[in-house]
Amino acid sequence: MTPQLVLTIGRDALSLLLTISMPVLGVVLAVGLLVSIFQAVTQIHEATLAFVPKLVAAVVVFAIAGPWMLETLVDFIRRTLESIPSVIG
Template sequence: MSPQFVLTIGRDALTILLMIAMPVLGVVMAVGLLVSIFQAVTQIHEATLAFVPKLVAAMVIFAIAGPWMVSTLVDFIRRTIESIPSVVG
């Protein structure tokens, strides 16, 4: 196993991680910003008002993008496992 191969697998893993995390993080960040603006305008500072919408948005994104996330992870894992014989032998 060459150092180049290890670095390639690590880079691919980080790329897949970012691709999978971005939809959820982006939507939760946008919802958090909107809730913060709403709280600042109305001067309502309730902790559940900040938490619940972000939780609901994350669940909706997982429901919508979940199959894509799982298939992307399965493809990466399949490629990694299938490359084991070429690395060992």
């Protein structure tokens, strides 16, 4: 196993992690921004008002994009495990 191969596997894993996490992070960021603007306009500074909508948005995104995320992860793990014999020998 060469150092170049290890770096390639690591780079692929990090890019997969970024690809899978972007839908959840993007939606939670947008909801957090909207809630912050709402709190600034109404001057209501309740902690649960900031937390609950982001939690609900994350659950909705996981419900919608969860199968795609799981399928992508399983495909990556399958490809990685199947490449072990060619890497060792």
